[in-house]
Amino acid sequence: MNAIAVRPAMSFARIGFLNMLAYRARYYVGVLTYLFNVAVYYFIWRAVFRHSPTVVGMTLPQMITYVAVGWTIRSFYFNEIDRDIAGQVQEGRLAMNLIRPVNFQTVMVFDAAGQSAFRAALFTLPIGIVIALLFPVQPPASIAALLMFLVSAVVSFFLVAALNFLVGLIAIRTKSILGILRAKYLVLEVLSGLIIPTTLFPQPFRSILFASPFPHINYTPAALYLGKVTGAEAGRLLFLQAAWTVLLLGLGQIVWRRSQHRITIQGG
Numbered sequence: 654m655n656a657i658a659v660r661p662a663m664s665f666a667r668i669g670f671l672n673m674l675a676y677r678a679r680y681y682v683g684v685l686t687y688l689f690n691v692a693v694y695y696f697i698w699r700a701v702f703r704h705s706p707t708v709v710g711m712t713l714p715q716m717i718t719y720v721a722v723g724w725t726i727r728s729f730y731f732n733e734i735d736r737d738i739a740g741q742v743q744e745g746r747l748a749m750n751l752i753r754p755v756n757f758q759t760v761m762v763f764d765a766a767g768q769s770a771f772r773a774a775l776f777t778l779p780i781g782i783v784i785a786l787l788f789p790v791q792p793p794a795s796i797a798a799l800l801m802f803l804v805s806a807v808v809s810f811f812l813v814a815a816l817n818f819l820v821g822l823i824a825i826r827t828k829s830i831l832g833i834l835r836a837k838y839l840v841l842e843v844l845s846g847l848i849i850p851t852t853l854f855p856q857p858f859r860s861i862l863f864a865s866p867f868p869h870i871n872y873t874p875a876a877l878y879l880g881k882v883t884g885a886e887a888g889r890l891l892f893l894q895a896a897w898t899v900l901l902l903g904l905g906q907i908v909w910r911r912s913q914h915r916i917t918i919q920g921g
Contacts, residue, residue, distance in 0.1 A: 738821030794880025
């Protein structure tokens with residue numbers, strides 16, 4: 654992306670940030686929701702660890718940290734690009750993107766980036782602090798682990814944005830993707846490692862899972878934070894995470910270009 658393209662992209666990020674600021678009240682409710690989720694998993698895992706000092710190589714404090722880190726970064730990478738695109742299709746607004754001088758995918762991703770910047774400052778950071786105060790959350794394994802975690806968390810946002818862009822484009826063909834969205838949320842939360850660590854899945858399903866982009870959404874950043882992967886293995890996971898992101902963004906561009914002739918104006 655050249656300097657000329659960066660300026661409008663940053664403008665869309667700013668718009669996304671301001672939109673979130675206008676609807677910030679719902680995120681006060683979101684704080685309570687995330688705290689509730691972490692609390693539920695805390696008591697579940699505490700019950701599980703009564704029968705064993707370790708589970709898949711993790712102690713109870715490490716597992717609680719894994720859960721806390723996972724839900725905290727979810728508050729950052731979460732976006733609704735797919736729902737937004739579906740809304741544009743149903744309202745007949747999507748066709749306007751055909752005459753915009755800025756790439757549609759760039760508009761959607763950077764608008765979502767602005768929203769995530771809002772959440773990072775006013776939701777993710779505060780909720781991370783509150784969770785750390787209420788639950789036995791461990792600090793990063795090292796400075797290097799913290800830096801890799803931060804990089805991975807940012808890439809997770811773009812990976813989820815790329816996936817959601819592709820899901821949103823389905824609405825051009827189907828008009829409604831409500832059922833698909835519900836299935837997507839369940840699939841992502843299970844396969845990304847948010848609900849349970851992906852290392853708990855049995856072989857050979859685990860090997861198949863790690864050949865997909867899903868574990869790199871949540872498991873990879875959390876594992877880096879805990880120091881469960883280091884050195885060459887950490888580099889490999891970061892590379893795979895970035896590679897999947899680039900691949901899915903590129904696929905999104907291709908699907909968007911091939912879908913443009915199908916765009917119809919609904920209700921107007």
